[in-house]
Amino acid sequence: xxxxxxxxxxxxxxxxxxxxxxxxxxxxxxxxxxxxxxxxxxxxxxxxxxxxxxxxxxxxxxxxxxxxxxxxxxxxxxxxxxxxxxxxxxxxxxxxxxxxxxxxxxxxxxxxxxxxxxxxxxxxxxxxxxxxxxxxxxxxxxxxxxxxxxxxxxxxxxxxxxxxxxxxxxxxxxxxxxxxxxxxxxxxxxxxxxxxxxxxxxxxxxxxxxxxxxxxxxxxxxxxxxxxxxxxxxxxxxxxxxxxxxxxxxxxxxxxxxxxxxxxxxxxxxxxxxxxxxxxxxxxxxxxxxxxxxxxxxxxxxxxxxxxxxxxxxxxxxxxxxxxxxxxxxxxxxxxxxx
Numbered sequence: 001x002x003x004x005x006x007x008x009x010x011x012x013x014x015x016x017x018x019x020x021x022x023x024x025x026x027x028x029x030x031x032x033x034x035x036x037x038x039x040x041x042x043x044x045x046x047x048x049x050x051x052x053x054x055x056x057x058x059x060x061x062x063x064x065x066x067x068x069x070x071x072x073x074x075x076x077x078x079x080x081x082x083x084x085x086x087x088x089x090x091x092x093x094x095x096x097x098x099x100x101x102x103x104x105x106x107x108x109x110x111x112x113x114x115x116x117x118x119x120x121x122x123x124x125x126x127x128x129x130x131x132x133x134x135x136x137x138x139x140x141x142x143x144x145x146x147x148x149x150x151x152x153x154x155x156x157x158x159x160x161x162x163x164x165x166x167x168x169x170x171x172x173x174x175x176x177x178x179x180x181x182x183x184x185x186x187x188x189x190x191x192x193x194x195x196x197x198x199x200x201x202x203x204x205x206x207x208x209x210x211x212x213x214x215x216x217x218x219x220x221x222x223x224x225x226x227x228x229x230x231x232x233x234x235x236x237x238x239x240x241x242x243x244x245x246x247x248x249x250x251x252x253x254x255x256x257x258x259x260x261x262x263x264x265x266x267x268x269x270x271x272x273x274x275x276x277x278x279x280x281x282x283x284x285x286x287x288x289x290x291x292x293x294x295x296x297x298x299x300x301x302x303x304x305x306x307x308x309x310x311x312x313x314x315x316x317x318x319x320x321x322x323x324x325x326x327x328x329x330x331x332x333x334x335x336x337x338x339x
Contacts, residue, residue, distance in 0.1 A: 029278025033287035036271035039264045041294025044121075044130040045302055047073060047261040051126055053252040055245055064237070066122035068245040069258075071232035073122075074114055076262030077269075078225035084270070085222055094219050098226075102214045107227050109207030114228025115236050117200025120193040128190025131305045134295035135174050135315040136194040141285050141322060142167045143202025151206060159324050166321025171195075174314030217273035225266075289322045 047069065050056065056065040085094055097103050124133040142164045174191075208220065215223075237243050249255060268291075275284035292315045299305045 029275045029284065030287065032271040032278060033275035033284045036268050036275055037288045037291040038294050039268035039271065040291040041134065042298050043261050043264040043268060044125065044134050044295050045298040046257055046264060048125045048130045050254060050257045053249055053254045055248040055252060061245060064241040064245055066126045067119050067236055067240045068249055070118045070122040071229065071237055072246065072249065072258040073262050073265065074118060074225055074232060075229040076259045077266045078222065078229045080263050080266040081222040081225055085218055090216065090219055093216060094222055097215055097219050097223055103223050105207045105210045106215065106220050106223050109204035110224040110227035111231060112200040113204030113224065115231045117197040117204065118228065119236065120196035120200065124190045124194035124197060126190065127186045128194065129305055131296050131299040131307060131311055132174055133190065133194040135292035135311065135318050136171045136191065137198050137201065138289045138292040138318050138322065139167045139171055139198045140201035140205065141289055143198055144205035147202060147206045163321040163324025166324065167318050170314045170318030170321060173310055173317060218270060221269050221273065290319055292318060
């Protein structure tokens with residue numbers, strides 16, 4: 001064998017090894033994406049249990065109660081992420097990020113995704129229940145795609161537009177008929193709040209993406225949650241009636257829900273950003289939005305919600321639509337190469 005032939009063989013072997021390593025890396029990303037969807041589905045179900053606290057059952061606090069739940073969730077989530085970043089040596093980077101221009105879109109996005117979207121999500125869960133709200137909020141990547149096409153000049157192909165239509169149809173299927181025995185007005189109010197949450201999270205996605213290039217994902221998430229919790233505690237709660245429910249909520253027998261739900265939420269976010277980095281944004285998003293189906297599963301396991309045909313069909317339609325929006329089904333097995 002000549003020297004040139006040996007070099008070519010060695011180069012081919014290295015290329016094959018690198019390809020196998022890339023595929024293995026991407027496959028791990030798929031696992032993170034699955035965990036992200038599962039943990040966010042579990043997060044919503046756990047958080048819905050908070051409304052069983054005696055202090056939150058008072059009709060006088062119909063607005064303040066869900067806002068307090070949202071504030072506690074994002075505050076504990078920020079603390080969990082702070083602990084994570086401290087344990088991984090990112091605290092100095094967090095300080096630099098907070099002072100940088102790159103963080104501004106993330107901070108603005110946090111206002112849409114936190115006080116606006118999360119508050120609406122909490123109100124939706126309170127009035128309509130997580131099994132109905134989660135599939136509707138799974139529309140957020142579709143909203144982000146529309147905004148991205150307008151503000152980030154991203155092109156949306158006909159396949160994706162068809163997926164968007166399916167998502168809307170799925171949302172209508174879920175919200176058309178309230179569960180038996182529910183108060184119709186309150187149920188549809190909850191569906192309306194779920195739509196607002198979808199808009200807020202879709203807007204946040206575009207803003208965060210525009211400022212994420214120069215930021216570490218875990219640090220950017222911490223900035224997001226710190227911003228959201230600060231606005232909740234200093235602006236939202238005072239305007240809604242004050243902080244009077246914070247301590248009673250934490251001291252209630254159901255108070256464990258807040259740190260546990262926040263931990264699952266923080267875990268979901270971390271897995272989500274790792275998945276995007278490892279296996280591609282489109283594929284990670286396609287897998288992540290299955291949290292609507294996981295939410296139905298966990299609702300059936302841990303709550304007494306009635307899983308109707310509307311919920312199941314609507315969730316499946318939304319998930320199918322989202323797969324069409326964020327990735328070509330024919331290329332789902334081609335890791336790391338999503339057009």
